[in-house]
Amino acid sequence: xxxxxxxxxxxxxxxxxxxxxxxxxxxxxxxxxxxxxxxxxxxxxxxxxxxxxxxxxxxxxxxxxxxxxxxxxxxxxxxxxxxxxxxxxxxxxxxxxxxxxxxxxxxxxxxxxxxxxxxxxxxxxxxxxxxxxxxxxxxxxxxxxxxxxxxxxxxxxxxxxxxxxxxxxxxxxxxxxxxxxxxxxxxxxxxxxxxxxxxxxxxxxxxxxxxxxxxxxxxxxxxxxxxxx
Amino acid sequence: xxxxxxxxxxxxxxxxxxxxxxxxxxxxxxxxxxxxxxxxxxxxxxxxxxxxxxxxxxxxxxxxxxxxxxxxxxxxxxxxxxxxxxxxxxxxxxxxxxxxxxxxxxxxxxxxxxxxxxxxxxxxxxxxxxxxxxxxxxxxxxxxxxxxxxxxxxxxxxxxxxxxxxxxxxxxxxxxxxxxxxxxxxxxxxxxxxxxxxxxxxxxxxxxxxxxxxxxxxxxxxxxxxxxxxxxxxxxxxxxxxxxxxxxxxxxxxxxxxxxxxxxxxxxxxxxxxxxxxxxxxxxxxxxxxxxxxxxxxxxx
Numbered sequence: 001x002x003x004x005x006x007x008x009x010x011x012x013x014x015x016x017x018x019x020x021x022x023x024x025x026x027x028x029x030x031x032x033x034x035x036x037x038x039x040x041x042x043x044x045x046x047x048x049x050x051x052x053x054x055x056x057x058x059x060x061x062x063x064x065x066x067x068x069x070x071x072x073x074x075x076x077x078x079x080x081x082x083x084x085x086x087x088x089x090x091x092x093x094x095x096x097x098x099x100x101x102x103x104x105x106x107x108x109x110x111x112x113x114x115x116x117x118x119x120x121x122x123x124x125x126x127x128x129x130x131x132x133x134x135x136x137x138x139x140x141x142x143x144x145x146x147x148x149x150x151x152x153x154x155x156x157x158x159x160x161x162x163x164x165x166x167x168x169x170x171x172x173x174x175x176x177x178x179x180x181x182x183x184x185x186x187x188x189x190x191x192x193x194x195x196x197x198x199x200x201x202x203x204x205x206x207x208x209x210x211x212x213x214x215x216x217x218x219x220x221x222x223x224x225x226x227x228x229x
Numbered sequence: 230x231x232x233x234x235x236x237x238x239x240x241x242x243x244x245x246x247x248x249x250x251x252x253x254x255x256x257x258x259x260x261x262x263x264x265x266x267x268x269x270x271x272x273x274x275x276x277x278x279x280x281x282x283x284x285x286x287x288x289x290x291x292x293x294x295x296x297x298x299x300x301x302x303x304x305x306x307x308x309x310x311x312x313x314x315x316x317x318x319x320x321x322x323x324x325x326x327x328x329x330x331x332x333x334x335x336x337x338x339x340x341x342x343x344x345x346x347x348x349x350x351x352x353x354x355x356x357x358x359x360x361x362x363x364x365x366x367x368x369x370x371x372x373x374x375x376x377x378x379x380x381x382x383x384x385x386x387x388x389x390x391x392x393x394x395x396x397x398x399x400x401x402x403x404x405x406x407x408x409x410x411x412x413x414x415x416x417x418x419x420x421x422x423x424x425x426x427x428x429x430x431x432x433x434x435x436x437x438x439x440x441x442x443x444x445x446x447x448x449x450x451x452x453x454x455x456x457x458x459x460x461x462x463x464x465x466x467x468x469x470x471x472x473x474x475x476x477x478x479x480x481x482x483x484x485x486x487x488x489x490x491x492x493x494x495x496x497x498x499x500x501x502x503x504x505x506x507x508x509x510x511x512x513x514x515x516x517x518x519x520x521x522x523x524x525x526x527x528x529x530x
Contacts, residue, residue, distance in 0.1 A: 050443075073448065080445030090440060106234045107446035155444070 001159060001190045002026040002049055007058030009044050009214070018044040020214040021058070026192060028158070031185045033201050034194040035225060036211035042194040045211070046161050049192070050082060051075050063158050080108055083152030083160045087167035089144045091136040097123070098132035101151045108155070122154040126180055142173035146180065153184055160184060162193040166200060174200060198225040238454035239461065242430055249426045250462055257466025258473065260419040261512045265474040267412035268504050269496045274401040277493040281394055287371060289314060289378050290358040290386045293332065300384045306359070310383030317381065318363055323373050326364040332357050358385055416515065423463075423519035427455055431527050452524045456517050463516025467509045474508075475501050
């Protein structure tokens, strides 16, 4: 599903490579934690997967597409097969819960009929049915993140990328989000989650990929967070 | 759904950016008014030139019994000399038509012009020169004809109205050039301002556009509301500019210039009507183009 083959990424303003000859493969339906200290290359990995950046060297395949050969105008189609969740939710504050999720379908040209069918379904999946008319600032942090997950998943993507989705949430709420991501993973969606949250990684016992200075230092199935810091 | 979405995006965008939108509309209005004024000045200059060009002729005056001067040493022009002159004129490539005016006709014209004055009574037909009036094929080309006939025997004098009008034409050319330069500068300013406004609009909505990029909206779909926003502002500005042009032509030319200066026909609202579609199209296209170029730089994939 995601294949990195000897990928390096060097940002023009930095001396050290953000990713240094990274090779790894993530299969369809896997749940993967991406761990490592700040600046280890986790975010770069996610950005390269979304093709927000192009690698300096190496090849990347995502959802069966060779990103090197993917022309600019086809990038949106790649992104429709990838859902993304961030630490800061990134919801539109002047739109209701329903509108925020519908927005993701509207802007890729889905018909109203499909929106009216899919949005309530995904709201139920994330456990927010009944709150579709709330504005984001009327929701708790955990609920806002559920909206963000619903928005990422409403189009049934092949891959869900999550960049520290529990970073702004308290431990109890985080567990709820993790259960949600696990449920999404069970539908066959590949989930890649970058995180600093040790207890979550240790509890879930999923595959753990650890990066440091842009290099792969550990790839362990059913792993734990690693070093205590 | 798509249409509704685009429409609501545009209205919120225009409302959120109200001050910039107003500035944009005003600048487009001024630019279009200037562009229209430039076009009108151009067509005015053309009309004036045409008006005078149609009336330009070269007059070849021939000797009569009283004439003095190098070509008239032998007294009045002979039939042979007159034929030579006529042939020279008619075979000349710059000449369109040649009219002959004999002494009687010259006297009639003279009497008409000086009807009220005493001088009409003193002059007799044989004191006036007979002449050829030469219409030119291209009013700009007259040197050849003048030099071809000036030296011929029997020719007293060749006068050329073109020389008299030369300063007028130069002034008109200057007007056209200045109008063109102002228009170009104004359009550059408008394009830059449109670009700036759209950049600000894109910045204001970076949250939305960021999410759109993330969920895989196509570039076209992301840019469409901005481009249509610019198009609407451009259309609004163009309409205002055209209205200003109508008012300006009516007040300045219609009420003031045309009644007082009657040496040529003046532009009127019919000319503005003729220019209106072009001005509207230009206003909308320039706005869309400016926003499109800006967005290519500020809303990358």
